[in-house]
Every structure is written in C-alpha cells, then in structure tokens.
Amino acid sequence: MTTADLPGEAGLDDRVPFLARLEKQEREALLGLGRELGFRPRDVLLHQHEPSSYVLLVTHGWTKVTAAAVNGYEALLALRGPGDIVGESAALTGRPRSATVTALEAVRAVVVERDRFTAFLSGSPAVSYALLGLTSDRMRAADQRRLDFASMSVRERLAALLLELAHTNARYTEAGVELLVPLSKQELAGSVGASREMVQRLLRDLRARGVVVTGRRTLLIVRMDVLRRIARAGT
Numbered sequence: 001m002t003t004a005d006l007p008g009e010a011g012l013d014d015r016v017p018f019l020a021r022l023e024k025q026e027r028e029a030l031l032g033l034g035r036e037l038g039f040r041p042r043d044v045l046l047h048q049h050e051p052s053s054y055v056l057l058v059t060h061g062w063t064k065v066t067a068a069a070v071n072g073y074e075a076l077l078a079l080r081g082p083g084d085i086v087g088e089s090a091a092l093t094g095r096p097r098s099a100t101v102t103a104l105e106a107v108r109a110v111v112v113e114r115d116r117f118t119a120f121l122s123g124s125p126a127v128s129y130a131l132l133g134l135t136s137d138r139m140r141a142a143d144q145r146r147l148d149f150a151s152m153s154v155r156e157r158l159a160a161l162l163l164e165l166a167h168t169n170a171r172y173t174e175a176g177v178e179l180l181v182p183l184s185k186q187e188l189a190g191s192v193g194a195s196r197e198m199v200q201r202l203l204r205d206l207r208a209r210g211v212v213v214t215g216r217r218t219l220l221i222v223r224m225d226v227l228r229r230i231a232r233a234g235t
Contacts, residue, residue, distance in 0.1 A: 154194040
C-alpha cells in the first residue's frame with residue numbers, strides 16, 4: 001500500500017489516517033512488524049473489555065467501532081478504513097479495550113503484537129508524534145461532534161451524519177450519492193443517539209420526500225440540498 005492509496009487531504013485532521021501521516025520508510029517498517037490477515041464482513045476484529053495483545057493497521061476495507069452500555073444499547077463511535085490504526089489506546093495504556101471493532105465488508109489488516117508495537121514507538125519519535133497527533137485530532141473531532149449534536153434534534157443529527165458519510169465514504173453517481181459503508185438502521189441509530197424505530201420513521205419520511213432511496217444496508221442520497229437544510233435549520 002502506498003500513500004496514494006490512502007484517503008485524506010493535505011491538512012492533518014481526524015480524517016487523515018495514521019499510515020498517511022508517516023514517511024514511506026516509517027510506514028513500511030511498521031507494517032513489516034506484523035502479518036496481514038483477512039476478515040469477512042461482520043467478523044469481529046477486536047472485542048470490547050478484552051485485554052490488549054495487538055494493534056491492527058487496516059490496509060483494505062471499512063470497519064465500525066462500537067461500544068455497548070450495561071443496558072445493551074450499542075453506540076456507533078467511528079468508522080475506520082484503509083490506513084487507520086485500531087486498538088492502539090489499549091495497547092499504550094495496558095487497559096482493557098474500550099470498544100468493539102467489526103468488519104463492515106471484506107477487510108485486510110496487519111496485526112502487530114503489542115510488545116513489538118510499543119518497542120517500535122520507543123525507538124521512533126516521529127511515529128510516536130504522529131500517533132499523538134492522530135489521537136489529539138480524533139479527540140478534538142469527537143468533542144466538536146458532541147457540541148454540535150447537543151443543539152440538534154434527532155432529525156437534524158441524522159441529516160448531519162448522512163452528509164458526513166456522503167463526504168467521506170460515498171460514490172457520486174448519476175442517480176445520486178451512494179454511501180459505500182453498509183450501515184444498518186440500528187447502526188445509524190447508535191451514531192445519532194436515537195432508537196432504531198425513530199431512525200426508521202425519519203428515513204421513511206426522507207424517502208417519501210424523494211431525498212433518499214434505501215435498501216437492505218444500502219442508501220442513496222438524491223437531494224443533498226434538502227439534507228443540508230435539515231442539518232442547518234431543521235426544516
């Protein structure tokens with residue numbers, strides 16, 4: 001995998017994956033520490049609460065990061081794709097994993113044992129700083145999202161989420177903007193802090209207005225302009 005294969009812009013923010021932040025030599029050295037494995041859709045790569053023994057460097061495909069509450073409610077925390085690192089927080093702190101990572105499609109990832117990963121960081125300040133920058137960017141983005149969502153209705157949050165996915169995980173076609181990440185209604189609900197039934201009702205309304213077309217784990221946005229109005233003003 002090369003930097004050209006990785007998504008992202010020139011400015012470093014939470015959307016620029018970890019491997020894209022590294023120099024070629026550093027990236028190749030890090031990937032060389034582990035072995036690449038394949039995962040099928042819905043396979044669990046990491047389990048919440050399990051001890052940390054390795055980190056994963058995603059080289060192909062998309063995953064979802066979820067956390068389950070005591071009452072069984074599952075929240076979608078993030079999507080991680082090519083070039084992203086997962087499991088690094090538990091590896092660095094020695095604490096149990098805080099979330100579950102599940103393949104949304106066919107995924108390939110390089111598995112690096114925890115001891116090898118931390119030893120590599122100790123001998124590579126540039127990679128350590130890149131990881132610190134990534135962590136900071138992710139925290140800042142999460143804080144901003146919580147701030148934005150706090151003032152929004154569920155309808156507005158759903159519109160904002162669909163717009164975010166349209167800009168980061170979608171393909172533009174003549175028919176509209178097709179989301180590439182196959183999220184279920186429950187997963188969409190977990191991302192906006194709502195019930196599955198509420199999201200189902202909102203999607204039914206958007207379909208009736210000709211804003212989206214939905215199928216089993218598929219979603220096509222036909223009217224981006226309407227979603228923008230909803231997200232901004234709740235029309």
